[in-house]
Amino acid sequence: MAAPPPATELPIREGEGEKKTAATEQEINPWDVQAGQDEQGNTLQFDYVAISKKWATKLIDEDLLQRFERLTGKKPHRWLRRGLFFSHRDFDKILDKYEAGEPFFLYTGRGPSSDALHLGHTIPFTFTKWLQDVFDVPLVIMLTDDEKALFKEKLTFEETHKFGLQNAKDIIACGFDVKKTFIFSDLEYISGHFLYNVWEFSKLLPFNQVRGAFGFDGSTNIGRIMFPAVQCAAAFATSYPQIWPNYDPKADRSKAIAKIPCLIPCAIDQDPYFRLVRDNSTRMRHPTPKPALIHSKFLTALQGAGGKMSASDPNSAIFMTDTPNQIKNKIIKHAFSGGRESLEEHRRLGGIPEVDVAFQYLSYFEDDDAKLLEIETSYRNGTLLTGELKKMAIAMLQEYVAEFQERRKGVTDEVMRSYMTPRELEWKGNPNPVKKEKKAKGGKGEAKPAEAKPAEAKPAEKEG
Numbered sequence: 001m002a003a004p005p006p007a008t009e010l011p012i013r014e015g016e017g018e019k020k021t022a023a024t025e026q027e028i029n030p031w032d033v034q035a036g037q038d039e040q041g042n043t044l045q046f047d048y049v050a051i052s053k054k055w056a057t058k059l060i061d062e063d064l065l066q067r068f069e070r071l072t073g074k075k076p077h078r079w080l081r082r083g084l085f086f087s088h089r090d091f092d093k094i095l096d097k098y099e100a101g102e103p104f105f106l107y108t109g110r111g112p113s114s115d116a117l118h119l120g121h122t123i124p125f126t127f128t129k130w131l132q133d134v135f136d137v138p139l140v141i142m143l144t145d146d147e148k149a150l151f152k153e154k155l156t157f158e159e160t161h162k163f164g165l166q167n168a169k170d171i172i173a174c175g176f177d178v179k180k181t182f183i184f185s186d187l188e189y190i191s192g193h194f195l196y197n198v199w200e201f202s203k204l205l206p207f208n209q210v211r212g213a214f215g216f217d218g219s220t221n222i223g224r225i226m227f228p229a230v231q232c233a234a235a236f237a238t239s240y241p242q243i244w245p246n247y248d249p250k251a252d253r254s255k256a257i258a259k260i261p262c263l264i265p266c267a268i269d270q271d272p273y274f275r276l277v278r279d280n281s282t283r284m285r286h287p288t289p290k291p292a293l294i295h296s297k298f299l300t301a302l303q304g305a306g307g308k309m310s311a312s313d314p315n316s317a318i319f320m321t322d323t324p325n326q327i328k329n330k331i332i333k334h335a336f337s338g339g340r341e342s343l344e345e346h347r348r349l350g351g352i353p354e355v356d357v358a359f360q361y362l363s364y365f366e367d368d369d370a371k372l373l374e375i376e377t378s379y380r381n382g383t384l385l386t387g388e389l390k391k392m393a394i395a396m397l398q399e400y401v402a403e404f405q406e407r408r409k410g411v412t413d414e415v416m417r418s419y420m421t422p423r424e425l426e427w428k429g430n431p432n433p434v435k436k437e438k439k440a441k442g443g444k445g446e447a448k449p450a451e452a453k454p455a456e457a458k459p460a461e462k463e464g
């Protein structure tokens with residue numbers, strides 16, 4: 001997520017020619033994520049509602065969460081309740097599948113650009129592990145070692161491959177069930193049916209559409225131009241023939257398997273890829289339903305508003321290798337505070353939880369809604385002080401990281417390889433499905449192959 005950004009033009013508003021700084025809009029794409037700035041050059045918070053509107057995704061609402069709870073019998077994860085996962089495409093259709101006891105799978109991934117994960121990296125994985133537990137479905141995790149070497153000038157394929165294997169261990173330490181999880185390195189795994197899918201899909205994509213979605217130009221290396229077909233083809237169930245029951249190595253990519261849809265948990269910056277799949281998947285030789293998505297925000301950097309945890313800035317992030325003391329010092333020294341200048345002022349005016357990084361982290365890790373509300377209220381009215389708030393955040397983060405480190409200790413090379421071996425996965429899905437009534441003639445059938453809804457945004461006209 002951080003290679004040379006495609007050249008972007010800063011929108012300069014009329015009459016602002018002579019000012020030093022112009023307001024800039026936020027920039028969000030798979031390789032460059034930057035918050036906007038106001039006219040004074042102050043960094044703004046990310047505007048997630050704006051990006052959802054621009055890309056025509058749906059915001060996750062109370063109705064959807066209630067339906068989720070009704071169907072699964074599980075309270076929505078606090079990251080859903082508190083809007084860290086805030087947007088989706090067709091998550092409701094995945095719930096239909098779950099309700100009917102029909103198969104679907106989860107797909108997520110990681111671009112291995114360094115050898116250690118920070119807290120922000122683990123969020124989508126910890127959430128995906130929770131989804132895997134709740135739905136009891138197979139999961140594939142893609143390590144895009146190919147992508148990272150293509151997009152980072154300084155990294156070689158050998159290095160990103162190594163990072164990928166290291167990252168796989170950290171990902172495993174997020175708690176995935178080996179029986180239901182297949183992790184693969186692109187450089188190692190892509191061949192056979194997967195490769196057929198990559199080429200078949202690439203044939204459906206005119207360069208215009210890819211350029212529009214990603215901002216490529218004539219000097220972009222052609223590996224980068226091809227790569228989207230790789231990340232996209234990973235959304236097809238036929239790319240993993242071995243994970244499905246009754247694998248027959250001689251069989252063609254089958255029509256029945258092609259129909260199994262996937263749900264992709266990812267940060268919102270990955271959406272441009274999957275719009276390409278959604279726009280074209282039904283044109284594959286064996287038509288595949290559009291993948292569903294569930295999008296997260298970025299985890300705020302320690303420095304606060306508009307920042308994003310970054311592996312290249314050690315003080316912006318809590319690393320999963322940090323000691324309890326390092327965590328404590330980082331929060332105390334670097335976590336942006338919404339508290340006031342003096343104790344007297346804080347008591348009088350109260351703190352501002354909205355901009356307070358310790359409060360935000362606390363809200364990601366404290367599961368008890370009532371307790372969190374109490375903390376928020378007492379911070380806002382000045383009875384709770386910044387130091388006290390930070391102390392609570394430190395304790396929660398230390399616990400999350402320590403639990404991770406404990407699991408990580410058990411992940412040997414052998415364990416890692418057991419997740420990375422192509423093999424049949426085992427899962428049960430919904431234990432109490434409601435069988436759909438036989439489709440009435442012309443009635444509300446499930447997967448109409450070309451459910452072309454005009455509402456779906458075409459990436460080419462939305463970006464670039």
Ligand code: TRP
Pocket residue numbers: 001030107108109110111142144147231234264265266267270
């Ligand atoms: N491109 C992603 C990254 O740089 C990795 C990735 C591949 C991914 N497939 C994915 C992320 C699916 C989320 C969902 O991190």
